[in-house]
Amino acid sequence: MPNLRELLRVPGGARIDLTSYDTAATPGGPRDKAAGLAATAALGPRLAALQERLYAASTGGDRRRLLLVLQGMDTSGKGGTVKHVIGLFNPSGCRIKAFKAPTREELNHPFLWRVMQALPQPGEIGIFDRSHYEDVLIARVRGLAPPKVLDRRYGQIDRFEQSLVEDGVTVVKVFLHISYDEQRRRLLERLDNPEKHWKFNPGDIEERALWPAYQEAYEIALARCSTEEAPWYLVPADRKWYRNWAISTLLLEHLEEMDPAYPPGDFDVTASRKRLLLDSIADPGGGVPEGCGRR
Amino acid sequence: MPNLRELLRVPGGARIDLTSYDTAATPGGPRDKAAGLAATAALGPRLAALQERLYAASTGGDRRRLLLVLQGMDTSGKGGTVKHVIGLFNPSGCRIKAFKAPTREELNHPFLWRVMQALPQPGEIGIFDRSHYEDVLIARVRGLAPPKVLDRRYGQIDRFEQSLVEDGVTVVKVFLHISYDEQRRRLLERLDNPEKHWKFNPGDIEERALWPAYQEAYEIALARCSTEEAPWYLVPADRKWYRNWAISTLLLEHLEEMDPAYPPGDFDVTASRKRLLLDSIADPGGGVPEGCGRR
Numbered sequence: 001m002p003n004l005r006e007l008l009r010v011p012g013g014a015r016i017d018l019t020s021y022d023t024a025a026t027p028g029g030p031r032d033k034a035a036g037l038a039a040t041a042a043l044g045p046r047l048a049a050l051q052e053r054l055y056a057a058s059t060g061g062d063r064r065r066l067l068l069v070l071q072g073m074d075t076s077g078k079g080g081t082v083k084h085v086i087g088l089f090n091p092s093g094c095r096i097k098a099f100k101a102p103t104r105e106e107l108n109h110p111f112l113w114r115v116m117q118a119l120p121q122p123g124e125i126g127i128f129d130r131s132h133y134e135d136v137l138i139a140r141v142r143g144l145a146p147p148k149v150l151d152r153r154y155g156q157i158d159r160f161e162q163s164l165v166e167d168g169v170t171v172v173k174v175f176l177h178i179s180y181d182e183q184r185r186r187l188l189e190r191l192d193n194p195e196k197h198w199k200f201n202p203g204d205i206e207e208r209a210l211w212p213a214y215q216e217a218y219e220i221a222l223a224r225c226s227t228e229e230a231p232w233y234l235v236p237a238d239r240k241w242y243r244n245w246a247i248s249t250l251l252l253e254h255l256e257e258m259d260p261a262y263p264p265g266d267f268d269v270t271a272s273r274k275r276l277l278l279d280s281i282a283d284p285g286g287g288v289p290e291g292c293g294r295r
Numbered sequence: 296m297p298n299l300r301e302l303l304r305v306p307g308g309a310r311i312d313l314t315s316y317d318t319a320a321t322p323g324g325p326r327d328k329a330a331g332l333a334a335t336a337a338l339g340p341r342l343a344a345l346q347e348r349l350y351a352a353s354t355g356g357d358r359r360r361l362l363l364v365l366q367g368m369d370t371s372g373k374g375g376t377v378k379h380v381i382g383l384f385n386p387s388g389c390r391i392k393a394f395k396a397p398t399r400e401e402l403n404h405p406f407l408w409r410v411m412q413a414l415p416q417p418g419e420i421g422i423f424d425r426s427h428y429e430d431v432l433i434a435r436v437r438g439l440a441p442p443k444v445l446d447r448r449y450g451q452i453d454r455f456e457q458s459l460v461e462d463g464v465t466v467v468k469v470f471l472h473i474s475y476d477e478q479r480r481r482l483l484e485r486l487d488n489p490e491k492h493w494k495f496n497p498g499d500i501e502e503r504a505l506w507p508a509y510q511e512a513y514e515i516a517l518a519r520c521s522t523e524e525a526p527w528y529l530v531p532a533d534r535k536w537y538r539n540w541a542i543s544t545l546l547l548e549h550l551e552e553m554d555p556a557y558p559p560g561d562f563d564v565t566a567s568r569k570r571l572l573l574d575s576i577a578d579p580g581g582g583v584p585e586g587c588g589r590r
Contacts, residue, residue, distance in 0.1 A: 056490075056493040056494075059493045060493060079387060082385070082386060082387045083385045083386070083387065086386050086387075087382070087385065087386055089386075090377070090378045090382065091377060091378070091381050091382055091384075091386045091389055091391055092374060092377040092378065092381075092391055092393065092424070094386055096386055096387055098387065129387070180576060184571055184572075184574070187571055188568065188571055188572070191564055191567055191568050191571070194557065194559075194560070195351075195557050197557070197558075197559070197560030197562075197564070198351040198354045198355060198557055198558050198560070199351075200560060200562070200567070201562075202562045202563075202567055205567065205570050205571060205574070208574065209574070211576050212576060262489065262490050262492070262493055263492075263493050264489075264492070265489070265492030265493070265495060267492075267495070267496075267497045268497075269486055269492070272486055272495070272497055272500065273483065273486050275500050276479055276482055276483055276486070276500060277479075277483075279479070279500070279503065279504070281475060281506050281507055
């Protein structure tokens with residue numbers, strides 16, 4: 001298996017040119033859609049097994065957890081990723097948070113406050129559908145904060161994420177990169193299907209008019225916040241099957257590196273087995289007669 | 296399809312004798328395990344489709360949501376239900392809460408307080424792995440509150456659930472009924488597999504010694520809190536395939552009765568389509584040349 005992390009990692013520091021990345025590419029991926037769907041399905045049991053080990057480890061005191069941050073333009077597939085990739089995991093160990101426009105209470109706190117409330121706990125996999133990055137994306141494009149405040153946020157984000165990593169969080173940040181034309185196709189698809197009208201908002205077209213400004217905001221955020229501790233990954237996302245495969249594979253690579261272990265039992269197995277084999281209901285109470293088996 | 300709700304519903308008022316219910320029975324279910332697994336898998340897409348409609352409806356102002364309450368003795372399959380049944384849904388619309396021993400803060404509030412924090416929001420499916428019923432189950436068996444306080448709680452629960460129903464919550468309460476012998480088998484299985492030791496706690500054997508008291512506490516809770524608005528369902532749970540099929544079917548029946556509808560779009564579809572087809576990036580900015588398609 002190729003090391004997809006190396007392939008998709010965004011170099012920090014120097015600003016990249018997003019238009020130089022092919023949104024329909026399939027770097028490191030299976031040869032075609034059929035192979036991609038099969039490969040992703042095959043990853044499911046491996047991901048679920050690692051997740052169980054991660055959760056089990058937390059019951060033995062291991063504080064580690066994983067946080068997947070999903071960012072991308074409207075229709076880039078953040079929701080689809082949750083459905084198809086996170087759907088491969090046991091839902092009880094996933095903590096999913098979709099960030100919307102901040103509430104009044106959230107605005108009265110530092111911008112990282114609401115993010116702190118939604119962090120995964122030890123053993124969990126956290127998923128952010130949008131995140132604190134909105135505060136340097138839409139906030140920048142729409143001028144929701146003074147330039148000086150916006151500019152400070154990149155450093156605040158870097159320090160925040162470094163603290164998370166130090167506290168045992170593996171941070172996996174994924175930018176879903178789609179093209180302007182692909183977004184048009186997907187928005188038209190929503191318009192053409194009345195059962196998808198609820199997903200459509202005419203305001204999406206206004207946002208779309210700001211495409212270049214958003215791409216610029218992403219380029220800056222990726223450059224300034226792709227750190228050693230918490231790098232950004234750029235996933236070409238025009239092909240949904242590739243997107244799902246790539247994110248599944250990124251998660252697998254990180255979980256395998258974490259290599260969580262089942263904790264050893266801290267009890268006497270033989271004694272417990274003996275007690276179980278010998279026990280019986282002292283007072284049958286409601287009337288469970290011994291040796292009668294089930295009714 | 297039989298009406299499973301009628302079949303599994305616990306009559307309210309009169310106390311039932313749990314020992315008279317066969318924990319290995321498969322009322323209304325497929326003939327055997329293979330058929331049961333196939334039937335449950337076949338329910339997946341139908342459940343997911345209804346869930347999407349429920350979520351979509353909430354974006355149009357429909358406040359309705361569903362709350363699945365799972366109760367049962369240790370090893371009865373609450374966690375397995377979340378994994379195998381809730382795993383059929385889109386995880387982004389599920390709000391799962393596993394209730395543990397109350398924290399100090401939770402104890403300082405009324406017992407329903409922590410439950411309120413975990414309720415599903417409009418369009419969501421909430422899942423309680425244990426619930427406010429612990430406050431009349433372990434609390435009763437272990438004498439964690441004075442008898443008078445305990446006794447008041449049944450009425451408080453009934454009124455609380457009635458308010459939920461009035462506010463648009465469909466409450467589906469499931470008691471997973473296993474036998475004393477089946478619990479022994481499942482605990483032994485955990486002991487026999489080192490990868491399952493983390494799920495085992497010698498304290499489980501102490502709890503098990505209180506089996507008759509727990510069964511009695513369940514009998515009382517089922518009788519007093521199986522109301523017209525929020526009935527209890529008794530699911531025989533010795534057979535995991537039946538348990539998963541039965542709960543999936545109960546959820547299906549409730550979601551079908553709710554019959555959520557996609558909200559109509561409140562925008563001009565033709566105008567939006569036209570704008571989308573004609574739009575182009577005014578300022579290519581980073582360099583998206585028109586008509587050049589993807590790179």
